[in-house]
Amino acid sequence: MAASNKICCKHFLKLSDKPLRFEPVNEVNQVFFDDTLGQVFAVRSGGTLGVVADSLDKKLYRSFRMQDKGNIIAMKFNPSLTVLAIQRSPKSVEFINFNEKNEPVEFSNYSQTCKNKSFMIRGFNWITTTDIAFVTDSGLELYQVVAEKQTVRSLKTHSAQVNWFCYERKHSILILSTGILGNVLYPFVFQGTQGIKLPRIEVEVAAVKPPSLVLFDRHVSLLELYGQLYLAVLNQKMQKSESSPITIVLYLINKDGPAKKLYILETKLPGNFALSSADNLIVLHHPATETCLLFDIALPGDSDGFGVTHLLPIIEPLPIQPYDIQLPSKDFKYDMCWEVISPESPYPIGLIARVFDALNRNYVAHRKSIETGNSSNDPFLPFSLILDQRDLYSGVFYKVFEARKDISHKYAIAVLSEFVRSLNQYNIYIGDFILEELITRLVDGNRCNEMSQLIERSVLGESKRLACLQLSLQNIYPRALHLAINMFSKENTGGPELIEIMLEKRQIISALRYVRKNGLADTISARKFLDAAVETNDPAVFHATFLFFEQRNLRLRGDPSQHHSLLSDRFAPGEQCDSYVSHFEKLFGCSSALHQTSIANN
Template identity: 40%
Template sequence: MSDEFYLELSENPVQFENASSVNNVFFDEANKQVFAVRSGGATGVVVKGPDDKSSVAFRMDDKGEVKCIKFSLGNKILAVQRTTKSVDFINFIPDYPHLEFSHECKTKNASILGFCWTSWNEVVFVTDQGIEFYQVLPDKRTLKLLKSQSINVNWYMYCPETAVLLLSTTVQGNVLQPFAFKSATMSKMSKFEIELPAVPKPAKLSLSERDIAVATIYDQLYVMYLKHHSRATNSPGAEVVLYHLPREGTCRKTHVLKLNTTGKFALNVVDNLVVVHHQSSQSSLIYDIKLRELDGALNVHQPVLPAQSINPYKIHLTGPAAAPSQAPVPCELLFSNRISSSVPVKLQPTLKLLRDKGKLMDFLLRRRDCKMVILSVCSQMLTEGDKGNLSVVATVFDKLNQVYKEYLDAEQAYTAVGTDCFITLLCVDLL
């Protein structure tokens, strides 16, 4: 049964106590950690991550409602926001005092919208009036301002993979200003505008953070906009519009993913595939931006595979709640714009769903762990009842040969560079 589904949840889910009046739950996208904060931390904070190394439990003083809580990289410093004016910090570095210290934002009358860790000891405060980039000095229990930028901010989004922060500006919120962070430096990137389906009059905030996501696809940074068409346009459905955001240069709209339906959606990027989950139908669509159909300057994409639900998950319970035979539970996603990679794509089921062998090979050759599945395709064509005609076999092996040629060319180029460097060094030594 599970072989029929190309999407399934992780085999090791993170289980935590439900949110309640005494237990607040937070998720940190950067470290993939779930925080369960009981009674403001006084009766315990339990942090669980994808592995045991990122899990920890501790207590902290209850100083008010926790609005946001995140560890820096490596669980070295904990940051807790309880008010709109300051952020508290606690050292978790071995041999450092486990003491709390606080820092207020420097801009008067500004409200802190949130914060982002860009390294183990560098943090950005995002306020409604700009951003403040700090270095945390754990030994001195203080923060050093590295750089700041004044700008009116509606909301923000951070991509931990690339350390790029996206700020929503202007009244309508559709002008986005990105900043890049690296090794105590902050760089302002080119701002760009998201094209709205309709311009409201009078002007008001029209672009929500729920409709924006940032992700790396094929080593390139993209801003993804979930575009809901107005009913007056008689559009067949919503779209996901991809804006390519280079480190230098202008951000451009490059891809459009046709969803062919309306409603609420959530996005994942897994193995360079964009996975769009549709709430009402509990089904998912997969897109590969390398498989494209040109429509002028844009690449327009339809789903690579038929819509399908995620493989029902069997939750293993222990104790009194356990039942002798537990039926698999249908997966109902909590919908958010946050990018995650916790829904892996299984390749074997795609063999029955993608009949075009040439397109199937293009799809498989760009995936991780594809070798055994590709061998299965070749075996089916050559030995089993599903024998392909010679033109199909030729197409498949042409694609395999092309990939192998590219690998050999890259290897030879690398070897040539190494040889040139060796000869140069040898000549220098002789001289």
């Protein structure tokens, strides 16, 4: 990855770093591919010079020799790699047993022909270690291979005119194409030794005259997405002309009911596609443009009101990252690499916003299911990777911003504010580290005006830490002081700090208002306030402050004049306020603001 950093901005897929290498097809070498186990067989001279079965899973590697008994059509190991099935003729399949040393057992050669001599075997698949399904042009034949006895037992047959078939191993689903157009599909699910026929799926296709096969196996694909099996069909009906865009229909295969048409993928591109899936994403390969399209059924789309959701690609079509080796065969495997946000931005902000929304939606659903203890109805949830904001910050934002100092403030601010918007929208508490990053970016980008609009509308919330950050910004941006004070006063635990700050900033009246509003009047120190009030050199402020404390003490201790006390007793000796009393006297010619007011009233 690191080595190819320069080009990965233009790709979201790359081929595996560890390609599967095998000898190419030539005069002496034949190559076969078993898509069920993912094995590639390279057969030299019909097997006499060796057979190499290799796979990306190195545990499936086998190398052996066998007798050349003529042309090979297909070969497939059973899942335990103890029996190799080889089809040499359209009518029969032969079997070779393998011992513990993974060598073919000599003379262990038995075979099975299909039920009727007029039938043609279209293909076969191992269903279990012992059971094998032959698909002929006239139906499905299930056999049990008893390797020890080198015999084959017929289990069951289903008759049907078959055009082609496809098979998915993990869910044991086999689909037969029937009908003249090939559009009537019969799924079979294998349970035990039973092949159970499921309700048929009729794919809508455009009628052709004269009727002939229009739906081919290359048009359909069985994909496992979020733990469920889907049948993907390139929509033929929509394809009115060669240039009209292709849509792909996804049917959910139900093992106990009819398949459901759930999604339509809008490619907006004409021509042929090849389908595969990785990481629960659908990858469409479009040879005409040499690009790939990504779809995710877990993302929201437009519903047509009848249970079908129309989905758009989650990202612009991009080619697979070029790979510098020539692959000798068409049969190659992808190892998908999915990057959400690459350091090689810029991705469109709108796309990033959708990713954030998807992440936060999942996060909220996840929290909810933990809180209620119920597993949520969302079928995608068990497959979602739950990322919280800290993961995103440390794993993505921080890394990207550190690695790429050239990312503009504009872009970084746009990304961060999309994240904040998404978190707010899903009512997720926003961590200070995200907000601090956003604020720092806004300040560095000379966009303090935006910062204050965000703070004033409570988008960034109120916390002591952010208020302190605002305080530290007041040299660059004077209004930050007021923003900080507002934040402190909204954040209820900020009391003592806020009062200190306001006194330091000579905002004594604001401080007194805050004190009164929060019922702190009885506990604060008069001296501290009076001292700050003297410092303002504003007689009105001093007068107001003095009056405030006189009134407070009167309320707390009663009227001293009633007890023939001195006026200076309005402040208890412990309050050390004598100097302020004399200051008041000097300014206003009277030692009591209260006394003054009462005279005025009289």
